[in-house]
Amino acid sequence: xxxxxxPTFLILTALAAEPRHGYGIITDVTDLSGGRTRLAPGTLxxxxxRLAAEGLIEVDREEIFSGRMRRYYRLSExxxxxxxxxxxxxxxxxxxxxxxxxxxxxxxxxxxxxAMQ
Amino acid sequence: xxxxxxPTFLILTALAAEPRHGYGIITDVTDLSGGRTRLAPGTLxxxxxRLAAEGLIEVDREEIFSGRMRRYYRLSExxxxxxxxxxxxxxxxxxxxxxxxxxxxxxxxxxxxxAMQ
DNA sequence: TGGCAATATTCAGTTGATCTATATACCGAT
DNA sequence: ATCGGTATATAGATCAACTGAATATTGCCA
Numbered sequence: 001x002x003x004x005x006x007p008t009f010l011i012l013t014a015l016a017a018e019p020r021h022g023y024g025i026i027t028d029v030t031d032l033s034g035g036r037t038r039l040a041p042g043t044l045x046x047x048x049x050r051l052a053a054e055g056l057i058e059v060d061r062e063e064i065f066s067g068r069m070r071r072y073y074r075l076s077e078x079x080x081x082x083x084x085x086x087x088x089x090x091x092x093x094x095x096x097x098x099x100x101x102x103x104x105x106x107x108x109x110x111x112x113x114x115a116m117q
Numbered sequence: 118x119x120x121x122x123x124p125t126f127l128i129l130t131a132l133a134a135e136p137r138h139g140y141g142i143i144t145d146v147t148d149l150s151g152g153r154t155r156l157a158p159g160t161l162x163x164x165x166x167r168l169a170a171e172g173l174i175e176v177d178r179e180e181i182f183s184g185r186m187r188r189y190y191r192l193s194e195x196x197x198x199x200x201x202x203x204x205x206x207x208x209x210x211x212x213x214x215x216x217x218x219x220x221x222x223x224x225x226x227x228x229x230x231x232a233m234q
Numbered sequence: 235t236g237g238c239a240a241t242a243t244t245c246a247g248t249t250g251a252t253c254t255a256t257a258t259a260c261c262g263a264t
Numbered sequence: 265a266t267c268g269g270t271a272t273a274t275a276g277a278t279c280a281a282c283t284g285a286a287t288a289t290t291g292c293c294a
Binding site: 003005006009010012013014016017018032033034036037075080083084086087088089090091092093094096097098100101103104 | 120122123126127129130131133134135149150151153154192197200201203204205206207208209210211213214215217218220221
């Protein structure tokens with residue numbers, strides 16, 4: 001029940017605005033993450049199967065483009081809902097961590113200020 | 118090399134402000150996550166070993182409290198740095214997903230508006 | 235002609251989380 | 265006095281997801 005992993009999250013994000021095919025997702029994720037995360041093909045295609053089985057994504061259409069098949073996936077309504085929830089949780093987690101890190105700094109500041117009196 | 122998982126992130130967050138012992142981390146993580154995530158003991162103690170081995174946390178001290186040992190851990194400087202970086206990435210990911218989800222809504226809005234003309 | 239980008243598939247290996255069980259000590263309530 | 269719950273740590277078996285590498289095909293460009 002606990003949070004999805006980064007690649008999964010990025011795959012859903014890549015599909016959020018419009019349908020894409022596998023390779024398109026790979027390149028989009030690279031962009032999305034500012035080049036930090038690149039999706040290995042093994043990760044992608046097994047994740048696509050899994051997410052489709054869970055109903056978070058659906059096959060949109062299949063095309064033959066210059067002799068190669070392209071299978072487009074789209075985010076389902078359930079997928080969009082899951083992504084929204086997960087996004088909120090990321091935000092909450094980031095906020096919690098920031099607050100704690102800040103109070104850590106405050107701790108330091110206090111002892112410095114204390115020493116200065 | 119890719120992002121840490123949620124339990125790991127929450128453990129580091131729990132240690133960010135002040136040292137805590139294992140059980141204290143479990144209860145703090147429950148709070149931190151608004152009760153959504155609860156750390157199983159197996160998850161915690163293996164994560165503590167791993168994080169200590171990676172140098173992200175350190176043993177702070179050991180106490181005997183009413184006959185039971187308590188081992189306190191603290192976040193190392195490296196751990197704080199890792200947590201800051203990871204926090205920034207969570208924020209970035211959340212922002213990217215929000216933007217995509219919004220443009221999805223825009224897409225819908227556009228076609229509705231289009232149909233209305 | 236040779237190599238690379240685009241594209242999809244599969245599989246073996248690794249990692250980290252989960253669940254379950256075990257153990258001990260104290261405390262409050264029967 | 266005893267039973268159950270809370271506090272606390274540890275270990276092992278298992279599972280889910282990610283990783284990396286190998287395989288295959290087509291078209292384009294040097």
